[in-house]
Amino acid sequence: MRRTALVTGANRGIGLAIASGLVDAGLEVIIAARDPATAAEVARPLGAGHVQLDVRDPESISAAVQACGAVDVLVNNAGVMPGGPLLDNPTGFAESLAVMVAGPYLLIRALAPGMARRDYGRIVNVSSGWGSFAEGIGGPSGYGVAKAALNALTVAVAQELPATVLVNAMCPGWVRTRMGGSGAPRSPDRGRTRRSG
Numbered sequence: 001m002r003r004t005a006l007v008t009g010a011n012r013g014i015g016l017a018i019a020s021g022l023v024d025a026g027l028e029v030i031i032a033a034r035d036p037a038t039a040a041e042v043a044r045p046l047g048a049g050h051v052q053l054d055v056r057d058p059e060s061i062s063a064a065v066q067a068c069g070a071v072d073v074l075v076n077n078a079g080v081m082p083g084g085p086l087l088d089n090p091t092g093f094a095e096s097l098a099v100m101v102a103g104p105y106l107l108i109r110a111l112a113p114g115m116a117r118r119d120y121g122r123i124v125n126v127s128s129g130w131g132s133f134a135e136g137i138g139g140p141s142g143y144g145v146a147k148a149a150l151n152a153l154t155v156a157v158a159q160e161l162p163a164t165v166l167v168n169a170m171c172p173g174w175v176r177t178r179m180g181g182s183g184a185p186r187s188p189d190r191g192r193t194r195r196s197g
């Protein structure tokens, strides 16, 4: 049976590499992106589907979930890193929580019941070392706080869902993307190919 995967923020960076890797693994992949034209453009060469999705917007989430139908694998990858110190940037703090906590929560809430009914689900939340208490909750503005909350959400949701729906958080390391910058040691494709560089 062919599984369907939905990847948020899949128009570039790590999300695009994850989507491409899931296509290679034989899944039916839906590229979710804020800009529908970009989503379509990125999906075409991969043979993937696409959907417009701004994870800050509950209506956009509802419409995307409706359009996707059954989803077996959800990758909450979309992320932002607003600049500045935490206490100087309340807008960045709110955006971090909206994109990296509330959006994933609403997507999980919408898609996990179907996964549970079908006795199969995989939810992967793309987190960060900066969201780890052991590593000190780092990063600018609300980034580390939001990733720590995403880690907590991962644990809480895993406790609530049946064992057939696996919920995990992962840290990709420091990766050369628009967020990671050109000095990062890892390429977005590294996780896909298991090769270094």
Ligand code: NDP
Binding pocket: 008, 009, 010, 011, 012, 013, 014, 015, 033, 034, 035, 053, 054, 055, 056, 076, 077, 078, 079, 080, 099, 126, 127, 128, 129, 171, 172, 173, 174, 175, 176, 177, 178, 179, 180, 181, 184
């Ligand atoms: P990029 O900045 O390259 O990509 C971020 C993606 O998130 C883009 O597709 C962007 O879409 C999307 N996005 C942002 N806001 C929204 C929104 N409101 N709705 C939908 N999509 C949105 O970053 P990376 O690929 O590096 O990051 C991917 C994930 O990996 C993030 O969660 C990040 O925190 C995490 N991460 C990255 C690390 C790194 O070193 N790069 C290290 C640790 C974790 P758009 O093009 O429309 O802006």
